[in-house]
Amino acid sequence: MRILRQFVALWLVVVSLSAQDVNGLGRMWTFENAPLDRFEKEYGFKPDAAWLDKVRLSCARFGAGCSSSFVSPTGLILTNHHCVRDWVAKVSPKDKDWLQDGFQSRALGEEVPIPGLKVQQLVAMEDVTARVTAGAVADNNAMTERNRNAAEQKIVDEAKSRYGKGHSPQVTRLYQGGISMLYVYRDFDDIRLCAVPNLQAAHFGGDPDNFTYPRFGIDFGLVRAYVDGKPADTSAHYLKWSLEGPKEGELVFVTGNPGSTARALTVAQLEYQRDAQLPIRLESIDRRIEIMEAWVKQDPAARDREVRADILGRQNSQKAFRGFLAGLNDASLMQAKRDFESAVRAKVEADPDLKSKFGMIWDTAAAIAKRRMALEAPLRLHSPEGCKTLQRAILVVRATDANLPAPVRDAAKKQALALDVKEAAYELQVFVDILVRAQKRLGSDDPFVKSALAGMEPAAAVAEMVRTSKLGNTAFVESLLGEGADDIVSDSDRAMQVASVLAPLMAAEAMEDARIKAEEAALGTKIGQALFAVFGTKIPPDATLTLRIADGVVKGYPMNGTIAPWRTSFYGLFARHAEFGGIHPFDLAEPYLKARNKIDMNKFVNYVSTNDIIGGNSGSPIINAKAELVGLVFDGNIESLPNRYLFRDDIPRTVNVHPDAIIESLRTVYDAGALADELLGKPMYR
Secondary structure (H helix, E strand, C coil), rough: CCCHHHHHHHHHCCCCCCHCHHHHCCCEEHHHCCCHHHHHHEEEEEEEECHHHHHHHHHHEEECCCEECCCCCEEEEEEEEHHHHHHHHHHHHHHHHHCCCCEEECCCCHHHCCCCCCEEEEEEEEHHHHHHHCCCCCCCCHHHHHHHHHHHHHHHHHHHHHHCCCEEEEEEEEEHHCCCCCCCCEEEHHHHHHEEHHHHHHHCCCCHHCCCCCCCCCCCCEEEECCCCCCCCCCCCCCCCCCCCCCCCCCEEEECCCCCCCCCCCHHHHHHHHHHHHHHHHHHHHHHHHHHHHHHCHHHHHHHHHHHHHHHHHHHHHHHHHHHHHHHCCCCHHHHHHCCCCCCHHHHHHHHHHHHHCCCHHHHHHHHHHHHHHHHHHHHHHHCCCCCCHCCCCCHHCCCCCCCHHHHHHHHHHHHHCCCCCCCCHHHHHHHHHHHHHHHHHHHCCCCHHHHHCCCCCHHHHHHHHCCCCCCCCCCCCCHHHHCHHHHHCCCCCCHHHHHHHHHHHHHHHHHHHHHHHHHHHHHHHHHHHHHHHHHEEEEECCCCCCCCEEECCEEEEEEEEEEEEEHHHHHHEEEEEECCCCCCCCCCCCHHHHCCCCCCCCCCEEEECCCCCCCCCCCCECCCCCCEEEEEEEEEEHHHHCCCCCCCCCCCCEEHHHHHHHHHHHHHHHHHHHHHHHHHCCCCC
8 A cells, every 4th residue: 555655645735715626526417417518628529418418318226236238238247247147046947056157138138137126317307406495494404314214205205206106206405405306216116137247257356456456357247128118229229339449648428427435525524434444344344244255155055155245246346345444444535635624624614604603514424423433433333243042032122112113013023932942053143252252342241242152152142042042932022022021031031131231222323323424414514515505516426326427538547557448458367367377266267268269369358437436336337438338447556445535536546447347257268249249339239
């Protein structure tokens, strides 16, 4: 991270509050406020409304947290392999492993339905700020938040009636509530799998190469949207494939759904993330991966397929969180945030009206962050995660708590009776780990730790509690549900004794968490309003998993005392395989080895650009000024991770799949030429 520190130190000194100088807030522009004058000034290109509409309607939010685009007139959708891999695992037949071996359809009837997958196209946008804020302010933050939520729900309900079935309206708070936008999505819920490469081709280099560059990941997936049992008609809104591909120095746009950034947070809020939130969550991820990998090693043939996608997802989060934490531990980055905050505060203080509205928000943020800091460890570690026996016991406690509303008690009773308490050995290890970490962070005198351990070591205490508990007996559970709270506490079942201590702790901490969240939401709105008052829409809002357009250029960067090439080729992919002796995770997938003599080694695999991305942008198309597809976002380099807090583009890069890699793989490696032809503009499955 030495290079990262050097470049951050050189990068940002806030000497002016001109919006053009505040590059640290990034380039994730909303389509309704795209900075057309900026595009023209920076690049000599000013898109018109028709261009923006075409691009917007060609993009789609993919599943719960990815992006995608329509790439043919007949509903073909391009995204990342890692965005669709969980779905591939679910639809693979028992005798086949499409996640490991890949899948390619060669006729319309071979496309495989993916139940539960939804793709959403943004079809309408409306500023509803005035409607949301009218009457929202109340005597306390919680009531203000409830009023805002009620106003938003009313707007959503009206939009549902107006747009009808097959549409999902959503009110999104931009600038942390400074602006409220109604976004209406058209839902495509009949999605069918068309093609994915081998997992090893998409994930070449594995975890060591994740968030790095040069890179050789052929990370793509193709699915198709259907309407009324037929391929969707997307002829009016799809991205044509660029036959030339990207050029070095070319203007390119990423159009996708970035999930979450934290560039508007105060320094105190970032310090909370640095000192409490991220360390505890990263520790949890680290241990969960260790536990799962150890469990797989005991029986790889039987267990690897079951948790492979889960491990890969957690490893991705692990590396991302490490990068976030490294950024917040960088003194230069934090100083840049302090400088920016001081400059904004000075601007607010200089304006009497702004001072009266926003002068106290930074002190308030510091006080809330202090409370959040104290709550973090108990909130995360007072948990029954991994132990179904204790989970059932907590449900019984909740079901018999006379202080809870009847509907809450009834729901807990129903869940308690329905919960299967058959314990999985590796999941119990997760609960053991929680106890180990709780003892370390909260101390042996913590009520939950003291009750759960009962003088024993964590592993022994958990084993004894599960072995002796009668909660696996439905008749026993029914008898408990007929008793009062006092009887529950006095019951000799150890799981019930622990639950009687843990349940009220969890309830109290959840209540405090809810109070803090309400205060944070109200504060966030004021912070957003303050930034909006100073800068207006000349700065982009933080990411919200809604559609954005981010400008940048195709460009390499200095790396390790040399220069990273702006693109990589099949020559490099095969060389990396050879240099590591074909040892996993640098082993080429078998179809690529077999096609070695047919692949055009001059074709390109990956390239980098200066676009602004974050998690959620995976699967985003990269387009040129002609609105042609010139790439597919799948990652960022390691230096881009602190961009979550402070954007820069000196060394951070977006890592993209080159169009060559997709066409060459489909046509030459997988004999799926019909899909390649469709991408290039020919009719499907001729």
